[in-house]
Amino acid sequence: MSDLTDLVRRHVREGTAPGIVAALGDAGGGLEVAAAGDLDTDAVVRIQSMTKPVVAVAALRLVARGGLGLDDPVDRWLPELADRRVLRAPGAAVDDTVDAEGAITVRHLLTCTSGYGMILDDSPLRRAMADAGVEAGPEPVTLAADAWLSALAGLPLVAQPGRTWRYHHSFGVLGILLSRVVGRPLGEHLRDDLLGLLGMTDTGYAVPPANAHRLPAAHRRLEDGGFVQVEPAGAGHYVAGSTAERSHDELVSTLADYAAFARMLAAGGAHEGEQVVDPALLVALRTDQVPAAAKDPEGFFPGFWESSGWGYGVGLEVGGEHAGRFGWSGGLGTDFWVDPDTGRYAVLLTQVEMGPAAFRLLADLQSL
Known part of the structure; x- marks a missing residue:
């Protein structure tokens, strides 16, 4: 039994998650896969x-082709975001605002510095986001893309564009922007321009109804070590025949699909002899792009900025033994990282909301 298999089996026995699948691979094509519990590799x-x-990679492919510029104002395609208003202070009333000093750009979206994002402390803006249906949380989005953007555009920015890092919402805006740039739903564009190229045939904004049996339930881990189901198996938001209005939404994928994506990043942006990501843009993607003054220590979980940076859609380690390693997690216990120095990568998939047990699993996988 391999160390990877032993790890996932042990964590299922210890109650970290009902099921775990994981992969360790390298840019040359080496791949080890392990599964335990009620998740299988399919x-x-x-x-x-x-x-x-x-x-982020989809956006950088458009940048490389000249269809989009990193410093292009987004209101060219998203007129809803023209003439933004900005809170006078983060805790101010939503009508206590000043003019934005500049436009939101594509770079601001990629670096989560657009002025939109999660508000962790109670404030008038956080309550207004919840009332408008655009607050980030564990539940799937309920508004269609254009309605979601319209609701977000009705609220002020928490800070001037480029001045403060705030997680999450910039990428919903970026998805809608890409769909308008290419003139069709983002899911279709991703399939034709990126996912198909990498053989990621099971990745998209929902599971087709014919494959609903492959979608497991999602869970929350209780303090006593048990689990409660938060999303059903084979049903719900992530089973759909059409995803035309989900350009701001989040994807489903498989271990094999995401391993192909991670391998491409580990191989310098290349796949099967084709350059998927421009090498210079890939270096930028995995380089810290957030100015020190924008790294609000209250804007994310404690200690994040002490050891991490943010590139284009990924976090990265900025010091220590694994400096330069980059990747990102998902809230239902998923994670990947790529080490550009060794060409190795890891992918981890569970369906349990993040918590202390999940973070221990991530640390154990890193140790391999």
């Missing part, structure tokens, strides 16, 4: 924020 799972690196 499961199509909700990858949540591991969508962000995929959308």
